[in-house]
Amino acid sequence: QKEVEQNSGPLSVPEGAIASLNCTYSDRGSQSFFWYRQYSGKSPELIMSIYSNGDKEDGRFTAQLNKASQYVSLLIRDSQPSDSATYLCAVDMRFGAGTRLTVKP
Amino acid sequence: DTGVSQDPRHKITKRGQNVTFRCDPISEHNRLYWYRQTLGQGPEFLTYFQNEAQLEKSRLLSDRFSAERPKGSFSTLEIQRTEQGDSAMYLCASSSDRGGNTIYFGEGSWLTVV
Numbered sequence: 001q002k003e004v005e006q007n008s009g010p011l012s013v014p015e016g017a018i019a020s021l022n023c024t025y026s027d028r029g030s031q032s033f034f035w036y037r038q039y040s041g042k043s044p045e046l047i048m049s050i051y052s053n054g055d056k057e058d059g060r061f062t063a064q065l066n067k068a069s070q071y072v073s074l075l076i077r078d079s080q081p082s083d084s085a086t087y088l089c090a091v092d093m094r095f096g097a098g099t100r101l102t103v104k105p
Numbered sequence: 106d107t108g109v110s111q112d113p114r115h116k117i118t119k120r121g122q123n124v125t126f127r128c129d130p131i132s133e134h135n136r137l138y139w140y141r142q143t144l145g146q147g148p149e150f151l152t153y154f155q156n157e158a159q160l161e162k163s164r165l166l167s168d169r170f171s172a173e174r175p176k177g178s179f180s181t182l183e184i185q186r187t188e189q190g191d192s193a194m195y196l197c198a199s200s201s202d203r204g205g206n207t208i209y210f211g212e213g214s215w216l217t218v219v
Contacts, residue, residue: 006147032206043196043210044148051205088147093138093208095147 002027006089006096015105019076023089023096026070033065034090035074037083038098044088048074079103107131109211111197117217118187125183126214130199137180138208139172140196148196154180155202187218 003026013019021035032051036044050056050063050072062075072091076083079101086098110129118124130137136155140148151170153161156177169187174180184191194213200206 004147034207043194043213046207046209049205049207090208092206093153094150095140097145097147 002030002092002094004089004091004094004096006087006099008097009099010102011099012102012104013079015079015081015103017079017103019079019083019101019103021074021076021087021089021099021101023072023074023091024070025072025089025091027091028067028070030067030070030091032092033063033072035061035063035072036088036090036095038086038088040086044095047087076101081105109197109199109209111195111211111214113214114212115215115217117219120187120189120218122187123183123185124187124216125181126195126197126216128180128182128197128199128211130178130180130197131201131209134199134201134209135177136200136202136206137174138198138200139180139182140198142194142196142213143192151182184216187216189218192216192218 035047038044048063050065056063060077064073086100088098089096112127139151142148154174169185172182196213198208198210200208
């Protein structure tokens with residue numbers, strides 16, 4: 001069974017803080033890693049993809065991948081209230097349960 | 106470039122009825138996925154096509170569920186003899202196996218079984 005686990009949250013951070021979201025996966029042969037954001041009642045939208053070990057930065061978002069530890073993370077810098085959503089980790093075609101993030105003004 | 110299109114967006118049906126959802130993927134995408142999502146959960150993998158071939162099917166998918174992609178373009182997901190537990194959002198997504206296989210979702214089809 002290929003599993004993707006996320007810290008269940010919910011996670012609450014003040015506006016301007018760094019939000020840290022974590023994900024582990026069970027299939028060591030996994031190739032593709034993604035973070036999606038999902039607002040209530042909407043479908044998931046892609047934030048970032050990462051395929052090789054290390055960090056990948058895109059604006060306020062940084063994804064980190066460690067294949068040896070089977071671990072993926074997402075850092076959101078300068079968090080904004082509009083970042084309040086559920087964040088989904090995806091490994092190949094499988095998704096975690098999501099972490100609900102609330103950014104308080 | 107249009108995104109993934111799903112139809113209908115909302116469906117209310119009586120228990121025991123059959124329902125069918127249609128998905129039109131992004132035109133150049135050869136892979137198509139179906140997921141089910143309930144409140145507070147992540148998308149649950151149901152099945153996956155590469156072109157017209159159904160390559161993987163979740164064991165969670167009972168024999169009441171069937172999916173097809175007859176010409177490698179649009180896909181249908183049929184649920185027979187619906188049960189209240191089938192109430193969920195059914196998400197279709199597509200990707201291309203060139204360039205990272207990023208999965209893009211449609212808006213989803215909401216099913217309510219009464």
